[in-house]
Amino acid sequence: MTAEKASSSSQDHFLDGPELPTGITRFWLIRHALVEENARMRMYGSMDVPLCPESLIAQKPMYRALAERLPQDAKWFISPLSRTRRTAQAIEEAGYGPRPLTVEPDLIEQNLGTWQGLEYHALPEHLTLPPTRSGPWPPPTAPPRAKV
Helix, strand or coil: CCCCCCCCCCCCCCCCCCCCCCCCCCCCCCCCCCECHHHHCECCCCCCCCECHHHHHHCHHHHHHHHHHCCCCCCEEECCCHHHHHHHHHHHHHHHCCCCEEECHHHCCCCCHHHCCCEHHHHHHHCCCCCECCECCCCCCCCCCCCC
16 A cells, blocks of 8 residues: 655645735745854844854855745845845855845844943843843833934
8 A cells, every 4th residue: 555645835834834815925034143252242233243154154054944945036125234134145145046135224123222232241230120031121121222
């Protein structure tokens, strides 16, 4: 007795399915690659910090898998920060191929005001409530605006 294998389609994986009705857009939100070690020690927010070159090399198999998984007709939007452009390039280089990248300023990460560049270990002294598991500062705390 032999079992017939079900036909494979792009809708077989939960990331690709279910098939969407006409007029509905599927979004793939891709977080930028790991930033370099010195930047990871600080609250960099909307600062333009470089990616970790060693991580880009070590994670090539992940970028290759992502390149194979992403829809080929996708429209790409990146923030103005170089780390998002470089992450997109890593996916392109891993087999996705070059695509036009549209810079969308509203995708930029949160500006942390006077906390920009603050080392993480120094953050608690700036808080009135203790940190939570949901992030480095607890709700309803907000970073103080930088003086202009």
